[in-house]
Amino acid sequence: MALPRRTDAQLRAAFTGLVVESLAVRQDVARRTVRCAACADVAAEENGDTDPEDPDVNGTDPSDAGSDADSLGGDSSPDLGVGDAVVVVLRNYEGFTWEIQDVSCLAHGVDRVADAVGVEADDQAVVSCVLEAAGYHSPDGTYHPDALTLGDVTVLDYSPAADGYPTSGDDR
Ligand SMILES: [Zn+2]
Incomplete structure (x- = not known):
């Protein structure tokens, strides 16, 4: 018996405050x-x-050397923290x-379940949200006040379990 399809509001309620911790994501x-x-x-x-090619023809000022000490470009940091918008793929x-x-x-991020992980016979969703640090009560009773959680959830795509597996159409 397939589970009933969840509403957008139910999904948002389920994901809001969810701690960012799973087998796949730490x-x-x-x-x-x-x-x-x-x-x-x-x-x-x-x-x-x-740097492969630096087309900096005008900046010939030699006194500029050394001002670029921050070699790690801040823009490409893979670390996401509180206040950052993220795309999260979830499965029930x-x-x-x-x-x-x-x-x-x-x-x-991708905005469709099919593009993210492929549709299977479970409730699956792709959401955009903002990382918060609302804290987390783990099942063993420990409170983690700085744990990252999901907030401001927007459901981008939802694939209910009732959809089953995608039909290929060419089952020979
Ligand atoms: Zn990225």
């Missing part, structure tokens, strides 16, 4: 950040790579608990 509790895997890949590729296993499958920055 937050850095000490730094209160979570990493965009795609950004981390990009950062790793750029690491050790010198067996109708019980929502599990975060992926957290990405807005640039790397």
Whole structure:
């Protein structure tokens, strides 16, 4: 028996305050950040790579050297923290608990379940939200005051379990 389709409001209620922690995604509790895997890949590729071409023809001032000490470009940091907008992929296993499958920055996020993980016979959703640090009461009774949680949730896509698996159309 398929589970009833959830409403947008039910999904938002389920995800708001959800702690960013799952088998697939781990937050850095000490730094209160979570990493965009795609950004981390990009950062790793750029690491050790010198600037390919710098078309800076006008900036010939030699006294400029040394002012660029911050070699790590702040723009490409893979770490997402409080106040950052993120795209989160979630899946509801067996109708019980929502599990975060992926957290990405807005640039790397997808907005459809089919593009993110593929549609399967579970409740699945892709949402955009803002990272908050509302704290988390873990099942063992410990309170983590700095844990990252989801806030300001907007449901981008929802694939109910009743949709089942996608029909390929060419089952020979
Ligand atoms: Zn990213």
